[in-house]
Amino acid sequence: MPLSGAVLLASEAEKNPLIPNANELFWGTICFAIFVTFMVKFVLPKAKVALDARTEGIEGKLASAERDRDEAQVLLAQYREQLADARTEAGRIRTEAQAQRAQIVEEARAEARVEATRITESATAQIASERAQVVAELRREVGGLAVELASRVVGESLEDDARQRRTVERFLDGLDTAVPAGAAPGAVS
């Protein structure tokens, strides 16, 4: 198929890339129409349904997340309030307990004081009674001794009990008053 240069050059001149061929225009239009129709009528509406569902889902999730967050904040506020209440309550109980403790201590102290007083008093009373006993006994003995001594000294027996006791009493009274002053035996006779 060797064509002469002149013919080829002539056909070259007809080959203008800006001029479309009729058959390519026809088939191109068909192809474009098919694809655009397919996309616009069938594919993209279906895709849009999925996209809208996705958008809706995301929005729903965001809304529910916001709701959950609000709920959580309300709960948190509640818990904080309860915690504060509990703290106040604890403080109150502590103060009360301290007061009670002080009271108990005070009461125990008072009781102990009373008990101590009672013990002291009973001891004092016992001592007093014992002392009285001792004094009485001492008097009797001293009296006996004194009478014996006196009878020996005087040489006379004081048989009369009554007289004897009086004498002893007198003597002892004298002793009570005289002993602190230096005991003058002469007062007896």
Added chain:
Amino acid sequence: MTLASTVLDRPVLANVSTPPDGYVPPGIEEFFYDPLFGSGMFAVNRIVLMMLLMTGLLCLLFGMGFRKPQVVPRGLQNVLETGTEFVRTQIGDEVIGKEASRRFSPYLTALFFFILAFNITSIIPGLNLPINGLAAVPLILAVVTWVIYNVQGAKAQGLGHYVKGSLFPPGIPKPIYLLVTPIELISTFVLRPVTLFIRLLANMIAGHLILGLFFSASTYLFLGYQDGRWWTAFFGLGSFAGAVVFTFFEALVAVLQAYIFTLLTAVYLAGSLEPDH
């Protein structure tokens, strides 16, 4: 043998295994294909087969990905949604506003993926040609965009108000309209679709020619040993590296041009929907 016949006699990327006796760079004939069967308007050639293949693949991909769209996307749906959501939010919502975007984003999404699919054939092995490197599809898309933004503008503002707003932008001293109105007329109603058309077409043509240049040069240089010039293979390595790099670059351009075309469609649409922009 004249220079012309040396250059033109040789089919470019065919018969690469025969030892070349002169390097023939790929030219504009790369973009012209004879009918395989059928005739006239219905004639089917390699390009038409590619169009049908890519449209089928696109429909299959999106049909499978969004067969049963899940609320939590996985796999293919996830990947495709990244793309559709990008167009919807970054182009639709961003440029024409959320309200109008609900109406127009589906079309913009379809437009984006259609252009991308018809661009990316430039680096798909076996196809190796951007369908948008041929005038037909870019022209169709530019015309459709032109119709959409004019019709929607007339619908939204009323035909008279839309044309008046486009030709006589408010807030300009009256005499200036002598200058502005012809410019606006040409720019809004003629240059916009023409630039859309040529920008996409020329980018794809240029990209394909660069790739074709690198690959055919690699082949030519690697086959240099058949003429006893074995050392040309080293240059062939360089050429091949360039081809690899530009293959990635072409992928980028394919996405970028789809994005630009879709973005500009959205911008024009936004401009005609809003009165007195």
